[in-house]
Amino acid sequence: MTDTSHAFVRTTILPAQSPPLTEKGAIKWLRENLFAGPYNTLLTLVGLWIVYSLAAAALPWLLNSVWNANSLQECRAIVAERAGPGASGACWAMVRERWHQFLFGFYPQDQYWRPLLAFGLLFAAIAPVLYSDNRRNLMAVLAAVALFLIVTLSMATAPMAVLVGAVAIIALLIGVAQVASPRLMLFTLLYPAIAFFLLWGGSIWTPVMAMVGLGVIAVAYRLLVNRIGVAPAASVGVVLALLWWLFLDVPLAQQMSVLFPVGLESVPSDRFGGFLLAITIGVTAISFSLPLGILLALGRQSDMLLVKTLSVGFIEFIRGVPLITLLFTASLLLQYFLPPNTNFDLILRVIILVTLFAAAYIAEVIRGGLAALPRGQYEAADALGLDYWRAQRLIIMPQALKISIPGIVSTFIGLFKDTTLVSFVGLLDPLRGVTTVVRADINWKGIYWEPYIFVGAIFFVICFGMSRYSMYLEQKLKRDHR
Amino acid sequence: MAYAGEAPKQGFRLGMLIYDTRYRSITIQVIVLILFGLFVSWLINNTVQNLAAKDRTFDFGFLWNRAGYDINQTLIPYTNDSTHGRALFVGLVNTLVVAALGCVLATVLGVIVGVLRLSKNWLIGRIMTVYVEVFRNIPLLLWILLSFVILTETTPSPRDFRVTEEMTAAGEAPAASMLLNGTVAVTNRGINVPAPLFDRNLGTIGLGEFQLSLNTLAIIVVLGVSIFLNGRLRAHAKAVQEDTGVRPVTWWKSLLLLLGPIVLLLVALGFHLEYPEITRFNFTGGLELLHSFSALLIALVLYTAAFIAEVVRAGIQAISKGQTEAAFALGMRPGRTMSLIILPQALRVIIPPLISQYLNLTKNTSLAIAVSYMDLRGTLGGITLNQTGKELECMLLMMLIYLIISLLISSLMNLYNSTVRLKER
Numbered sequence A: 001m002t003d004t005s006h007a008f009v010r011t012t013i014l015p016a017q018s019p020p021l022t023e024k025g026a027i028k029w030l031r032e033n034l035f036a037g038p039y040n041t042l043l044t045l046v047g048l049w050i051v052y053s054l055a056a057a058a059l060p061w062l063l064n065s066v067w068n069a070n071s072l073q074e075c076r077a078i079v080a081e082r083a084g085p086g087a088s089g090a091c092w093a094m095v096r097e098r099w100h101q102f103l104f105g106f107y108p109q110d111q112y113w114r115p116l117l118a119f120g121l122l123f124a125a126i127a128p129v130l131y132s133d134n135r136r137n138l139m140a141v142l143a144a145v146a147l148f149l150i151v152t153l154s155m156a157t158a159p160m161a162v163l164v165g166a167v168a169i170i171a172l173l174i175g176v177a178q179v180a181s182p183r184l185m186l187f188t189l190l191y192p193a194i195a196f197f198l199l200w201g202g203s204i205w206t207p208v209m210a211m212v213g214l215g216v217i218a219v220a221y222r223l224l225v226n227r228i229g230v231a232p233a234a235s236v237g238v239v240l241a242l243l244w245w246l247f248l249d250v251p252l253a254q255q256m257s258v259l260f261p262v263g264l265e266s267v268p269s270d271r272f273g274g275f276l277l278a279i280t281i282g283v284t285a286i287s288f289s290l291p292l293g294i295l296l297a298l299g300r301q302s303d304m305l306l307v308k309t310l311s312v313g314f315i316e317f318i319r320g321v322p323l324i325t326l327l328f329t330a331s332l333l334l335q336y337f338l339p340p341n342t343n344f345d346l347i348l349r350v351i352i353l354v355t356l357f358a359a360a361y362i363a364e365v366i367r368g369g370l371a372a373l374p375r376g377q378y379e380a381a382d383a384l385g386l387d388y389w390r391a392q393r394l395i396i397m398p399q400a401l402k403i404s405i406p407g408i409v410s411t412f413i414g415l416f417k418d419t420t421l422v423s424f425v426g427l428l429d430p431l432r433g434v435t436t437v438v439r440a441d442i443n444w445k446g447i448y449w450e451p452y453i454f455v456g457a458i459f460f461v462i463c464f465g466m467s468r469y470s471m472y473l474e475q476k477l478k479r480d481h482r
Numbered sequence B: 001m002a003y004a005g006e007a008p009k010q011g012f013r014l015g016m017l018i019y020d021t022r023y024r025s026i027t028i029q030v031i032v033l034i035l036f037g038l039f040v041s042w043l044i045n046n047t048v049q050n051l052a053a054k055d056r057t058f059d060f061g062f063l064w065n066r067a068g069y070d071i072n073q074t075l076i077p078y079t080n081d082s083t084h085g086r087a088l089f090v091g092l093v094n095t096l097v098v099a100a101l102g103c104v105l106a107t108v109l110g111v112i113v114g115v116l117r118l119s120k121n122w123l124i125g126r127i128m129t130v131y132v133e134v135f136r137n138i139p140l141l142l143w144i145l146l147s148f149v150i151l152t153e154t155t156p157s158p159r160d161f162r163v164t165e166e167m168t169a170a171g172e173a174p175a176a177s178m179l180l181n182g183t184v185a186v187t188n189r190g191i192n193v194p195a196p197l198f199d200r201n202l203g204t205i206g207l208g209e210f211q212l213s214l215n216t217l218a219i220i221v222v223l224g225v226s227i228f229l230n231g232r233l234r235a236h237a238k239a240v241q242e243d244t245g246v247r248p249v250t251w252w253k254s255l256l257l258l259l260g261p262i263v264l265l266l267v268a269l270g271f272h273l274e275y276p277e278i279t280r281f282n283f284t285g286g287l288e289l290l291h292s293f294s295a296l297l298i299a300l301v302l303y304t305a306a307f308i309a310e311v312v313r314a315g316i317q318a319i320s321k322g323q324t325e326a327a328f329a330l331g332m333r334p335g336r337t338m339s340l341i342i343l344p345q346a347l348r349v350i351i352p353p354l355i356s357q358y359l360n361l362t363k364n365t366s367l368a369i370a371v372s373y374m375d376l377r378g379t380l381g382g383i384t385l386n387q388t389g390k391e392l393e394c395m396l397l398m399m400l401i402y403l404i405i406s407l408l409i410s411s412l413m414n415l416y417n418s419t420v421r422l423k424e425r
Helices: A025-033 A039-065 A072-083 A093-104 A115-130 A135-155 A162-201 A205-228 A230-259 A273-301 A307-318 A324-335 A346-372 A373-385 A388-425 A429-441 A449-477 B021-053 B084-117 B122-136 B140-151 B165-170 B215-242 B251-269 B291-318 B321-329 B332-369 B378-390 B391-420
Strands: B190-193 B195-198 B204-207 B210-213 B271-272 B287-290
Touching: A039 B122, A072 A093, A072 B391, A093 A273, A093 A449, A093 B204, A115 A135, A115 A162, A115 A273, A115 B287, A135 A162, A162 A205, A162 A273, A205 A230, A205 B215, A230 A388, A273 A307, A273 A346, A273 A388, A273 A429, A273 B021, A307 A346, A307 B021, A324 A346, A324 A388, A324 B021, A324 B332, A324 B378, A324 B391, A346 A388, A373 A388, A388 A429, A388 A449, A388 B332, A449 B122, A449 B140, A449 B378, B084 B122, B084 B291, B084 B332, B084 B378, B084 B391, B122 B291, B140 B291, B140 B332, B190 B291, B210 B215, B215 B251, B215 B391, B251 B271, B291 B332, B321 B332, B332 B378, B332 B391, B378 B391
Parallel strands: none
Antiparallel strands: B190 B287, B195 B271, B204 B210
C-alpha cells in the first residue's frame, strides 16, 4: 500500500541538531542574565561602570602596596619612587608594625601565649556543646585546636612547658572523648575559670574558689532534687553558693594563696585591648546571656502576673535604650547603685551590662521560637505527666532553641559588632581605641584607610563566617520535609 | 468501678503552698515580690548613701540653670545663655532630625537594593549582594569613623576654592571647584548647600518656651489641606469607578491640587535660595552642614539600608509566585500586579522587621559621640553632665527619653501594622 501523493517521506529520524549559537553556552547566559531587554542592558552597563570605578580607584592603590617602611612619609616616598609622583599606594607597613596591638592591645608581649591558649581551648570547650552526638566532628575540632595551639604557641615563643602542657590537655580531652564523650561537658563548665586564670593571671586560688561555689550548687541540687523538686533544689543551691561567694570565697582564696602560692603574672585590665578585648567581652556576654535569656523568655510566657510583668519590663527597658547609655551606666552609675567603696574592674562591669543587654535580645528571639511551637507540643508534654521543668527541658526547649538558632546567631553577630562601643568608656577596642592610638603616633599620623580596612576585614571574616555557619546549621537541623 | 465524685475535701496545710499547683504560683510570686522589693530597696539605699557620701542631692533643678556652652548645630533658637533644659531640647531635636532623615533615606535605599538584589540581572544582583554582606558584617562605628575621616581629611580647604586676581590674570583655575553647577561646596569644614529663604515673614507665635515660625506653619497647613483634598478626589474617583466601571481621569487634577497651592504660597512668601559664596577665608551665605552630621547620616543610612534590603527581599520572596501568575491570569498589567497584589501582601511580612530596623537606627544615632555630633547624648549626657556633675540625673533622664522615643515608634508602627495585618476570621 503506497501513497503516491507525497513526493518524499523520511523513514529515519534525523540526528538532533545543536541549538542555534545564540541559544546555548555563554552567549545564551549573557543574553538571559545581562542583556535581556533594554532596561536590563542599562542595568548591566551601570553595574559595569560601578565595578570599573571601584577597581580603577582601588587596584592601583592595592598594587602599589608597601610592606616595609617605618613611617607614612617613608611609605609615600617609596610609592612615589616606584610608581611616579602622584600615584597612590597602600601602606600596610603600619599593619606589619602594629598588628599585635590590633590583636592584643597592650597585653605584655612575652605573655601572648596566654590569650592564644585561652582562645584555642575556647573551641575545645564549645565543641562538646555543638557536637554532642557526633564524635567524628568532635575529634576533628580537637585535632584542629591542637594544631592551632602548636603553631601559634611556638610562634608566640611560649615556654616549652606550656606547649607540652597544652598538647597534653588536648590529648587528655581526645582520650576522654573516645571513652565517654558526654564527660567533656565538665571541661566546658570549667572553661570560664581556666580562661579567667589564663587571661588575668594572679593567684590560681581565686578562680578555683569561685568554681567551688558552682560545686556547692551541684552538690545541693543532687542531694535535694528528689526530695523537694527541681526549682526549689536549684534555689537552695544558688542561695548556698551566694553565701559561699559572699563570705567564704575571698578569705579562703587569700589563705590558700599565702599557703600555696601558685599563679601566673597578673595582667591588669587596662592592658587588654584589640580583638582580645572584643572576643573576651563578646564570648562571655553571649554565653551568660543565653541561660538568662531563656529564663526571661520563660518568664515572659509565664501565667504568673508578677513574673511576667517584671520580665516584660526588664526586656522592654533594655531594648528601648541604646547600648551606649548602658555602657555609661557601667562606667558612671554603678558606683551609685553598689554599696559604698565597692570598686571592681571596668571590664567586668562592662561585661555584666553587655550580658544583660544581650539577654533581653536573646529572650525576644527565644520567645519567637516558643511562639512558633504548635500548642500540641505543650499539651503532649502535659499528657505525658511531665512537670514544668522536665517538659521545658525535654520537649519544649530543644525545639524552640532549634527554631531560634538563626536569631541567636544574628544576635551574637550584632553583639560582637557592638563590642566596639566599649571604646566610649575608655577601653581599647580594636576599631576606635587601637586605631586612635596608631593614628596618634607621629609616624602614622594621617593614615586612615589601612587601619579601618584591616580591622573591618577581620570583623567581616568573623561575622560573615558566623552567619554562614548559622545558615548551614539551619539547613542541617531542618526536620520538616518541604 | 468507682468514679471519684468530688475531690476529697481537706483542710489547708502549709505544705500545699509548695506542692499544690493551685497555691504554688502564689507562693512563687510572693517570694519574687519580696526578693524584688529587697533588691530595689538595696539599690535605693546604696544610692542614698553614696549621694550622701559625695555630698550631692538628687534633683533636676539644674535643668533651669544657665548652660553656658555653645552648640554647633541648633535647629531651635539657643545661645549659651539658655538653660540646660533648652540644651536638652536642642540635642533631642538634633537626634530626631538624624533619626527621621536616616529612616526615610535608609528605607528608600534599602527598598531599591532589596528589589535589585532579586533582579534577573546577574551583575547587579551580585553587586547588591556584596554591598549588603559588606555593610551588614562590619560594625557601624567603622562606617561612621571612616565617613567622617574621609569627609574631613580628603576634602579641600575653603582656601582652595578662592580665585585671586593673580590667578584670573594667569588663567589658572582654583584647586577645587563647587559641585552641581556651583551651588554645593564640600570643604574640610563642612558641606555648604543653598539655604531656603523667604522675603516676607509672617512673624512667629510663641508656644511657651518655643517660637514657631508662621511661614513653616502656613506651608505645613497648605500641604496638609492639599493632600486631604487629593485624597477626597481619589475617593470620589473610586466611587465613580465602582458605580459606572469607568474611572474618571484624575492625574492632572491631582497634580494641580498638590502643586498649585504650595507653589502659589511660596511665590507669595518670596521664596528663594541663597547660594554659598567664597569670601576671603570661608564660605558665607547658604547653609553649612557639619561633617559630624553628614558622616553620621551617611553611615547610618548605608548600614541600615543593608538590613532593610534583606527585610524587603525576604518579604517579596515570601509571596508565592502563584500570586503573580494569578494576577496575570486575571489580565492585570505588571505595575498593577505589583501595587495591588504583591506589595500589600509583602508589606505584611515587611513591616514588623522594618519597625525594629527603625528602632535600631534611632538608638544607633547615639553613636554620634564618635564624631562629636551634638545629639541628646552630646548635650544632656555630655557637656551638661560634665558641667553639673549630675551623673545620676542626666543618665536616668537620657535613658527615659530614649525609652519614650522607642516606645512611641514601636507603638505607632504597631498601630499601622494592625491595619495591614491579615484579617483572620
